[in-house]
Amino acid sequence: MRIVCLFLVFSAIFSGCSLSHVEYIPANPQNGIAFLSNSSMVSNTIVKLDGIWEFYWGRYLYPGDFILQKQTPDTYIKVPEVWNSFYIGGNQVPEQGYATYRLVLKNIPPFTNFALFINNVSVAYRLYIGGKLVGANGIAGTNKQTTVPFYYSMLYPFSTLDSEIEIIFHIANFHYTRGGLWHTPRFGKLEAVIHETGESFGMDYFILGALIIIGVYHLVIFLLRRDDPSSFFFFLLCISFSLRVLCTINYLITQFLPGIPWDIVVRFEYFSFIVPTVSFLLFLGSVLKEYVFRPFHYAIYGISGFFALLVVMTGVDFFTRYMFQYMMLVIAVVLYSLFVIIRAIVHKNRNAVYVLIGSLFMIVAVVNDILFYSYVFNAFGTLSPLGTLFFFFTQSIVLSIRFSKAFRTVETLTLNLEKKVLERTFALEKERNKLRLNNKMIEKEMSLARKIQNEFIPSETPLKTIAAYYKPMLAIGGDFYDFYRIEANKDLLGVFISDVSGHGIPAALVTSMIKSTLLQVAPYSTNPAKVMSYLNSAIFNMTAGNFVTAMYGILNYADGTFTYSNAGHVAPFILTPDAVLKMEGKHSPPLALFNNQQLKADKKFFKVNKVVLNHGAKILLYTDGLTEAVHIDARLTIRPENIIDFETAVLDRLLESSKNDSIHAIVNKLSNGLRYFRGSDEYDDDVCIIGLEI
Known part of the structure; x- marks a missing residue:
């Protein structure tokens, strides 16, 4: 499990580097107009719409209003920024109210598919692009009663026939201490924006999963060794920062819980700043307890408890006014922690070196987040998830050293106690119990991983003309x-x-x-090869040496066309009333074996195949767990040439006899036939069968 933790951390850090092929270019709009250059419209470019927008306070102007007559802005406002930091006629814009933001993009190529990505707006908005309402987040009203706040990251695809496009936001805020367009809208060609947001969401999902797995692992360690609370405090750190990943920037919590109230999301967001502060001090006090100043810890615990009560008991527009003071308190905690760590290093505490290295990375991330949310510095966005992962990596080293010392001490005592028969027997019994407990821990981890894997499999098919059978092996398969x-x-x-x-x-x-990546790209692309290319790019260098055979197809129920791309997967069957055929087509190498550049250089890039099927035809997709299953008696055969698998012995004959049956009947016959051929319902590999009927 320790190796898995290290793999998660390094993969997360290195996966951040994969964003480098997306080039970010500022639009630098002035007075509500941005002139885009040809270089900003290439396929891998994301245009950040930072700059000066038109701002109309206290009124909603619609696209038609700008056609009927010339509108004069109340002022020009900087984006991203909260509107209450600006002035109109010498008067500061209030925290709460409503307004119209407007920007015109010029020199964009016509007849092109574009997209605009919005993280969130404070606190509700409607979006008009090219004179059309393309979406909304919450309900933007004209008072608190008619406004419904909500945070949800959204991607808006659109196209234009002209060389310029108008973007209008109606934004309302009557619930928060800061309002306006406070995150950078990102604009570009559709595929580039999908790719960039997919990587962003994929990174968040990956970090979230890594934090949860590492946290649960150390919770199990604590349950096995409760005399050392450092593992439990480390678990609290993991869980509290996983909450921060859920409740910031992309707001993944709104995807897991679509109906969650906005104020609950905001409370979770602020809790994710308070709880890690307390958890870190608890952890610091457990690993460097000889060097900490306990009264300071108790004071921070009390103040944090007070702020936590504010978050729970008061309204959002109240407690958010005072969180800046808590951010200053966090800076004091950071300085105190550095003092404690340096003091421990001076006293030659080996653990302190690793704590310092990880803490410096996390401190930089936390300070960056404070500046980001205070709108002082926003060049890098939020860095606390990545900084935290690196911190967890170094602290895992600290805990490993502590556990290693404990085991070495046990070994030394065991050698000394071998002189005494009774004590040696006790030591052996103790070691046996440890092995038993470790085995239970591994079983729990395997059970958790198996449960997570089963959650990925659809509980039902989307159409009655689709049948599916999935039987996992006893171990965790893929x-x-x-x-x-x-x-x-x-x-x-x-x-x-x-x-x-x-x-x-x-x-x-x-x-x-694979699951998280496909959720970001598959619903938005009609080209299976591009989906495969995107998936290969996302998982390459992150599979620990494993490769993936895969097939992705798109079935058009209107005309019976099945378009697919096969990456080293077993060829599916086509069943018609007259024949049983294999859908051979053009194959590509499995995923994660080569990067996309290598595939292009070797002319082995992902290919598109297309077949047209008549009404009543059936497609049968499967994994090699079906075809390579062997008879129960064959497993006892010494000579390999005598082993007969299911494909050789049964499959062709069974398909030929059932080609005119319904797809559900065919899948049932295959699963029952495999069970009978095998002699049991326990298999050496996962078995997956999908049937589609035109």
Whole structure:
């Protein structure tokens, strides 16, 4: 498990580097107009709409209002920034109210698909692009009663026939101490924005999963060794920072809990700043307890408890006014922690060196976040998730050293106690109990990983004409499938099936990365090869040496066209009333074996295949757990040439005899036939079967 933790940390850090191929260019709009250059419209460019926008306070202006007559802005306002830091006619803009933001983009290529990505706005908005209402977040009203606040990161695709486009925001804030367009809107070609937001969300999901797994691991360590509370405090740190990942920037919590009230999200967000402060001091006091000043700790605990009560008991527009003071308190905690760590280093405490290295990274991230949320410095966004992961890595080293010392002490005592028979017997019994407890810990971890993996598998198929069968092996395997409704055309349905090489927790982690990545791209693309390319880019260098065979196809129920891309996966079957055929097509190498540049250089890039099927035809997709299953007696055969698998012995004959049956009947016959052929319902590999009927 320690190796898995290290893998998670390094993968998360290095995956951040994958964003480097997305180039960010500032639009620098002036007086509400941005002139874009040709270089800003290439496929891998994201345009940050930072700059000066038109601002109309206390009124909602619609696209038609700017056509009927010339509108004079009340002022020009900087984006991103809160509006109550600006003045109109010498008077400061109030915290609460409503306004219109307007920006015109010029020199954009016509007949092109674009997208605009918005993290969130304080606290509700409507968005008009090119004269059309394209979306909203919450309800932007004209008073507190008619305004419904909400945070949700949104991507808005659109296209234009002209070389300029008008962007209008109606923004209302009657619930928060700061209002306005406080995050940078990001604009670019559709594929670039999807790619960039996919990586952003994928990174958040990955960090969230890493924090939870590392935290649960150290909770188990604490339950096994309760005399040392450092593991428990480390668990609290992991969970509290995972809450911060959920409740900042992309606000993943609104995806897990779509109906969660806005004020609860804000309270969680502020809790995720208070609880880590307390957890860090608890952890520091447990690993460097000889060097801390306990009265300072108790004072911080009391003050933090007071602020936590404010967050729980008062309204959002009240407690948020005083959180800046708590941020100053956090800076005091940071300085105190550095003092304690340096003091421990002076006294030659080995653990303090690792604590200092990790703390410096986290301190930089925390200070950056304070400046970011205070709107003083916003060049890097929030860095606390990455800084925290690196901190957890170094603290894992500290805990490992502590545990190693404990084990070395036990070994030394065991050698000395071997002279006494009774004491030696006691030591051996103790070691046996440790092994038993460790085995239970591993079983719990495996059970958790298996439960997480099962959550990825759809509980039902999207259509009655689709049948699916999934039987996992006893160990944790790597088979996965899912279905995706294509946003651009409701007649299109995407179906994905994959098999990760290897088994165990690494395979489950790769499956989780595949799941989160596909959720970001599959519903928005009609090109299976591009989806495969995006997926390969996202998981390359993150699979710990495992590769993935996969197939992704899009079925058009209107005309029977099935468009697919096969990355080293077993070829599916086509069943018609007259024949049983294999859908061979053009294959590409499995995912995560080569990066996209290597594939292009070797002319092995992901290919698109297309077949047209008549009404009543059926498609059968599966993993090699079906075809490679062997008879129960064959497992006792010494000579490999005598082993007969399910594909050789049964599959062709069974498909030929059932080609005119319904797809559900065919899938049932395959699963029952496999169980009978195998002699039991326990398999050496995952078995996955998907059937689609036109």
